[in-house]
Amino acid sequence: MxxxxxxxKYLDTKGLVSLWREGLLAKKVLEGKTKGxxxxxxxxxxxxxxxxxxxxxxxxxxxxKEAERxxxxxxxxxIKFSEINDKITVTSGQVEFEFKHLLNKxxxxxxxxxxxxxxxxxxxxxSIFIIVPGPIEEWERL
Numbered sequence: 776m777x778x779x780x781x782x783x784k785y786l787d788t789k790g791l792v793s794l795w796r797e798g799l800l801a802k803k804v805l806e807g808k809t810k811g812x813x814x815x816x817x818x819x820x821x822x823x824x825x826x827x828x829x830x831x832x833x834x835x836x837x838x839x840k841e842a843e844r845x846x847x848x849x850x851x852x853x854i855k856f857s858e859i860n861d862k863i864t865v866t867s868g869q870v871e872f873e874f875k876h877l878l879n880k881x882x883x884x885x886x887x888x889x890x891x892x893x894x895x896x897x898x899x900x901x902s903i904f905i906i907v908p909g910p911i912e913e914w915e916r917l
Contacts, residue, residue, distance in 0.1 A: 799854075
């Protein structure tokens with residue numbers, strides 16, 4: 776499971792579809808509707824939020840908006856839109872790590888998307904997050 780911190784606009788089609796599915800799985804975990812993935816490290820940032828379900832729904836809404844922008848047909852009824860005032864912090868090191876990780880995937884999977892984003896300097900993140908200085912997050916599996 777990878778719940779990308781970086782904005783979904785950077786993802787290729789395969790990445791965006793996977794993110795939607797994995798985000799919906801994360802939502803089910805947070806709702807207590809699964810047996811697996813309960814201790815997945817990337818879920819901790821949502822679990823630690825004051826309102827975990829609202830946070831994952833807001834996260835998924837950004838994914839939905841990107842899919843809609845591309846003309847994809849994601850089922851909006853699977854999420855409940857809510858605005859979140861309390862953003863989740865993410866370190867600059869994590870954002871840089873994820874972007875490099877995505878670029879490596881895109882080199883093999885979608886060279887056109889790789890070429891499109893490879894020179895990005897100011898990496899945007901999903902709107903649920905706010906960037907703070909720091910190294911790669913402790914929960915990241917290296």
